[in-house]
Amino acid sequence: MNRFLLTVEYEGTNYSGWQRQLNHKSVQEELERAIETATRQFSTVMGASRTDAGVHALGQRAHFDTNATIPSEKWPYVLNTLLPRDIRVSSCLRVHDTLHARFSARNKEYEYRYFNRRHHSATRRNFAAFVPLPMDIDLMRQAVVPLVGTHDFAAFQAAGGTAKTTVRTIHSITIDRQGDEIILNIAGNAFLYNMVRIIAGTLIGISQGKLPVDTFQQALESHDRLVMGITAPACGLTLVKIHYEGLP
Numbered sequence: 001m002n003r004f005l006l007t008v009e010y011e012g013t014n015y016s017g018w019q020r021q022l023n024h025k026s027v028q029e030e031l032e033r034a035i036e037t038a039t040r041q042f043s044t045v046m047g048a049s050r051t052d053a054g055v056h057a058l059g060q061r062a063h064f065d066t067n068a069t070i071p072s073e074k075w076p077y078v079l080n081t082l083l084p085r086d087i088r089v090s091s092c093l094r095v096h097d098t099l100h101a102r103f104s105a106r107n108k109e110y111e112y113r114y115f116n117r118r119h120h121s122a123t124r125r126n127f128a129a130f131v132p133l134p135m136d137i138d139l140m141r142q143a144v145v146p147l148v149g150t151h152d153f154a155a156f157q158a159a160g161g162t163a164k165t166t167v168r169t170i171h172s173i174t175i176d177r178q179g180d181e182i183i184l185n186i187a188g189n190a191f192l193y194n195m196v197r198i199i200a201g202t203l204i205g206i207s208q209g210k211l212p213v214d215t216f217q218q219a220l221e222s223h224d225r226l227v228m229g230i231t232a233p234a235c236g237l238t239l240v241k242i243h244y245e246g247l248p
Contacts (some may be wrong), residue, residue: 054234
């Protein structure tokens, strides 16, 4: 058996998320169906991140095992002829069978986009959260400073999270404006269930003066989810890249 690591991009609008679900269309299921069609054998596809319904990806990574003789450089061509247009495999590597797409990941990078003007966009509605009131970027940048580093992020997960530990390391956070969009970029070793969307939603309140600028510091100290703001809509979130030691 050979193990292959895929890099996958997708628009999550029409999917229930990455993970296979009964009676709901998922990205994982579409990939597994395409591989089965190509090889005439079923292979489980293991994703690095279980993105939610409506969340997008530019650099999701996923591995699968097969005894098919298709070389790694041909897999994107084969699978892209079998996948729906909103899912594409951009690259494929043959890797050692000890590499696991999820558990071997060393760093994950997410991007959250806000569409910040009085009226929403017809073309950006599926890719950015609409915020009609002004947002103060300086307040946002000041607020996220305490998040960088290794902390117990117990307050930063939604109900239903199953992580064995809530300690995570955030390596970097940047916030910039490009025209009508504000872009939050956050990189870390791993993230809790809905963690990035909770940070993004809380930043809306902070940016408009509805929450204090030290809200994240309060949450880190109290472990209380209730001191923070809403969970931001899924449409603004994109999984940008996942890094592995020794791999591009």
